[in-house]
Amino acid sequence: MSDQHEIADLMPLSVAYIGYARAVIRLRLAVEGARPEEDGIVVLATATEALFWACAVAENLDHDDPTYDQADKYGKSVVQGARWARNQATHQLAFVVADAGGNGLSRVVWRPVDQLPEERQERAAQRKQYRANLEGKPILDTFATISGFFASEQLRVGSLLQRATGSESI
Numbered sequence: 001m002s003d004q005h006e007i008a009d010l011m012p013l014s015v016a017y018i019g020y021a022r023a024v025i026r027l028r029l030a031v032e033g034a035r036p037e038e039d040g041i042v043v044l045a046t047a048t049e050a051l052f053w054a055c056a057v058a059e060n061l062d063h064d065d066p067t068y069d070q071a072d073k074y075g076k077s078v079v080q081g082a083r084w085a086r087n088q089a090t091h092q093l094a095f096v097v098a099d100a101g102g103n104g105l106s107r108v109v110w111r112p113v114d115q116l117p118e119e120r121q122e123r124a125a126q127r128k129q130y131r132a133n134l135e136g137k138p139i140l141d142t143f144a145t146i147s148g149f150f151a152s153e154q155l156r157v158g159s160l161l162q163r164a165t166g167s168e169s170i
Contacts, residue, residue, distance in 0.1 A: 013060050013164040017150065020053035024143045031108050031140060040099060043108055044089075047097050047139055051086035054079060054146050057161070061153065065160035075149025081133040082146065084126035085110065092117045097139055106138040 027046040034043050058079040061068050088094040098111045112135055113127060134142050153159045154167040161167075 010160070010164040013057065013064075013160065016053055016056045016060065017161065017165055020050065020057055020150070021147075023050040023053050024147060026050075027143065028140060034099075034108065036099065040095070040097065040108075043139075044095055044097055047108075048086070048089040050143055051082055051089060051096075054143070055083050055086045057150065058083075061160055067156075067158045068160070070156065071159070072149055072152050075145065075152065077129045078133045078142065078145050078149065080126050081129035081131075082142065084123055084130040085134060087121075087123060087126070088116050088119075091120060100136075106140070108139050109136055110134040110139060110142065112136060 023046065027043070027050045030042045030046045034040065058076070061071070085096045089096045094111075094116045096111050096116065097108055098115070100107050100109045110130070113131055119127070133145075150161060153161040154165055156162060
């Protein structure tokens with residue numbers, strides 16, 4: 001495969017990663033600007049967008065990167081929990097975030113499983129990771145963990161994300 005062809009093949013993953021990073025910025029701004037009297041739609045929409053992009057990146061790595069089995073196991077488990085949240089938000093239009101009250105960036109959390117609709121398709125492994133890694137926790141903490149996982153993938157020698165984002169020279 002020519003270098004030109006490989007660059008073209010990596011472009012969608014690069015764009016997905018940029019989409020993820022920008023969605024997380026928009027989410028942080030939405031959480032910072034959220035008021036208790038608001039309905040939370042802006043936070044939900046930006047959280048769902050960030051979930052979409054995070055899962056798009058991770059699913060492509062899982063499918064296309066033969067070295068992905070070497071990736072950080074904890075980061076992969078958080079992303080698997082995020083996939084369950086994304087599936088709930090997308091396929092069942094579930095309000096996966098909740099206002100836990102209080103002030104600051106930690107007040108918006110992932111809703112407990114028992115407050116979400118029953119799954120249309122059983123995804124026990126994803127739900128287990130959601131319970132372990134997301135449920136009841138601040139949503140921005142989750143995206144900080146996923147961002148850290150992606151950063152470690154950018155630095156892991158041989159990683160597809162390293163090549164897609166031009167991080168090989170770091």
